[in-house]
Amino acid sequence: MPRVQTKCFGELDYPQDAVYEFPYGLPGFEREHFFVFLERPGTYPLMFMQSLAARDLCFILLPVLAAAPGYQLCLAEEDLEALQLPTDRQPQIGTEVLCAVLVCAGAGDRPPTVNLQSPVVLNLKLRIGLQSIQAQTSYSHRHPLLGRAHPEECATCS
Amino acid sequence: MLVMRRRAGERLLIGEAIEIEILEICGSRVRLGIVAPDSVLIQRKEAKLTREQNITAAASVQRQSISSLVDKLGMHGMEQPVKNLTDAAAVSSKST
Numbered sequence: 001m002p003r004v005q006t007k008c009f010g011e012l013d014y015p016q017d018a019v020y021e022f023p024y025g026l027p028g029f030e031r032e033h034f035f036v037f038l039e040r041p042g043t044y045p046l047m048f049m050q051s052l053a054a055r056d057l058c059f060i061l062l063p064v065l066a067a068a069p070g071y072q073l074c075l076a077e078e079d080l081e082a083l084q085l086p087t088d089r090q091p092q093i094g095t096e097v098l099c100a101v102l103v104c105a106g107a108g109d110r111p112p113t114v115n116l117q118s119p120v121v122l123n124l125k126l127r128i129g130l131q132s133i134q135a136q137t138s139y140s141h142r143h144p145l146l147g148r149a150h151p152e153e154c155a156t157c158s
Numbered sequence: 159m160l161v162m163r164r165r166a167g168e169r170l171l172i173g174e175a176i177e178i179e180i181l182e183i184c185g186s187r188v189r190l191g192i193v194a195p196d197s198v199l200i201q202r203k204e205a206k207l208t209r210e211q212n213i214t215a216a217a218s219v220q221r222q223s224i225s226s227l228v229d230k231l232g233m234h235g236m237e238q239p240v241k242n243l244t245d246a247a248a249v250s251s252k253s254t
Binding site: 007008026027028029042043045046048057058059060102103104105106107112115117118131133134135141142145146 | 202204205207208209210211212213214215216218219220221223224226227228230231
């Protein structure tokens, strides 16, 4: 089994099918194309997205529905194409795609937030991923993780 | 904020070097043509926010911040609602 150097958990074994290709990288990290998705004991429901090439690059993720129940995903046609999904409808979260949000862990007085505006979407079958920047939503890029959901933050999908 | 009304085909100037043309208006969508010097970075605002937020999020990932986050999530009772939301096959829990 291949091994990866991780930012926070030392060296870990990983199965090949936990690796996702991000053809465009992520905004700010455009040159990172391969990430391994990890769960660690005692950190449920968090997931970790560790770069295969850069040991010091790791993101914390939460399934979007854990962070925002009722979240409406609104992928643009070009995102659907990049994920090689049908372009005439939105994919089903959980079966066709995994949709997760990046967590900013916060420190000291700063509470943790999640980026609901730009979820990470994975095509589970083809193991392709991207970060979809949702232009037409009122979801925040700094949504407080631990507060009550803001009633004004409801999605519009057009 | 300066508000200016323009029609399709009309242009506006920002300073001497930046020109914006309203190419097409279609319902709630507008197509813009922008002429600007190479030194001027033009980006969608949400892309800039995402980039900045990604950099902050990546820097926030530390062993200590993870355990503090887990504690906070546990206190807010997040264990239950997320069951079965992720495909177990998609993530690895294997460790050395």
